[in-house]
Amino acid sequence: MSNNPLADITHDIFFDAPLDHAWKTLTDPDHVSQWFGCLQYTGKLGDVFYMQPNPELRGKGDIAGATYCEILKLDAPDHFVFSWYVPGTPKTEVSIRLQDVGEKRTKAMLVHSGWDQFPAEDVRHFWEQLANGWKSHVLPNLKAAAEAG
Amino acid sequence: MxxxxxxxxxxxxxxxxxxxxxxxxxxxxxxxxxxxxxxxxxxxxxxxxxxxxxxxxxxxxxxxxxxxxxxNAAPLREVRDWLDDFWTDKLTSFKSLAEETYNEQ
Structure with a gap:
């Protein structure tokens, strides 16, 4: 991990499913809402979906205080790109690229970029606000679900 | 909120x-x-x-x-750590769902 707070955030993960199945899970509206927990995802280029950290509002489909994500690229079968921003602030970008690594295994590579558009203090506070919502609502739910399952 | x-x-x-x-x-x-x-x-x-x-x-x-x-400066490090956890969790959910639905086929 980089010490530079404005550097890209990168994560890789390998899994036991072939590329075409991974693409469907990554981008199909039924699946995206399950692994990503977003609202109004249509799977259409140019459409906007929303990340709502407050579970009460998410349950009601309310996007107040949500992060906006515009679908920028849906290049089947391996490249999904969307923006990630709070209205009125610069747009960061999330790219997820898939790679067939053989034996019906797939590698997913995530890059979250665009932090150099912000003065360092803005980034910190932007994320602090988001983190407060996500930390208190999303992560405990994920943990509970994982442990129950 | x-x-x-x-x-x-x-x-x-x-x-x-x-x-x-x-x-x-x-x-x-x-x-x-x-x-x-x-x-x-x-x-x-x-x-x-x-x-x-x-x-x-x-x-x-x-x-x-x-x-x-x-x-009011505080460590940027904390934000990076949080984001790393966030994306790790999301990608882990993605992996689990892809593997589960593939195995069910």
Whole structure:
């Protein structure tokens, strides 16, 4: 991990499913809402979906205080790109690229970029606000679900 | 949603407040010097500073006649750590769902 707070955030993960199945899970509206927990995802280029950290509002489909994500690229079968921003602030970008690594295994590579558009203090506070919502609502739910399952 | 969380977004969105934050990155500044930079009233600048303080973006110290504002700096590291956890969790959910649905076929 980089010490530079404005550097890209990168994560890789390998899994036991072939590329075409991974693409469907990554981008199909039924699946995206399950692994990503977003609202109004249509799977259409140019459409906007929303990340709502407050579970009460998410349950009601309310996007107040949500992060906006515009679908920028849906290049089947391996490249999904969307923006990630709070209205009125610069747009960061999330790219997820898939790679067939053989034996019906797939590698997913995530890059979250665009932090150099912000003065360092803005980034910190932007994320602090988001983190407060996500930390208190999303992560405990994920943990509970994982442990129950 | 708590009002404070919303207002931090508003704080970043406003051009004058963004500019004040940039100025304060160069070091603390008394209110009168910040006011000199803008073609708006001291009252308006004070209002912006009050909002920045309320959002926790800045702090101020009164030193005699001077009212000095500075950035409320905390480690950026924490934010990076949080984001790393967030994306790790999301990708782990993606992996689990892809593997489960593939095995069910």
């Amino acid at each position: 708590i009002a404070g969380k919303q207002s931090a977004y508003e704080a970043i969105a406003h051009p004058v407040r963004r500019d004040i934050l940039k100025t304060l990155q160069n070091g603390p500044s008394p209110v009168h010097r910040l006011t000199e930079q803008y073609s708006i009233s001291q009252q308006a600048v004070s209002k912006h500073l009050r909002i920045l303080n309320q959002c926790g973006l800045t702090r101020n110290d009164r030193r005699g006649q001077e009212n000095i504002y500075y950035l």
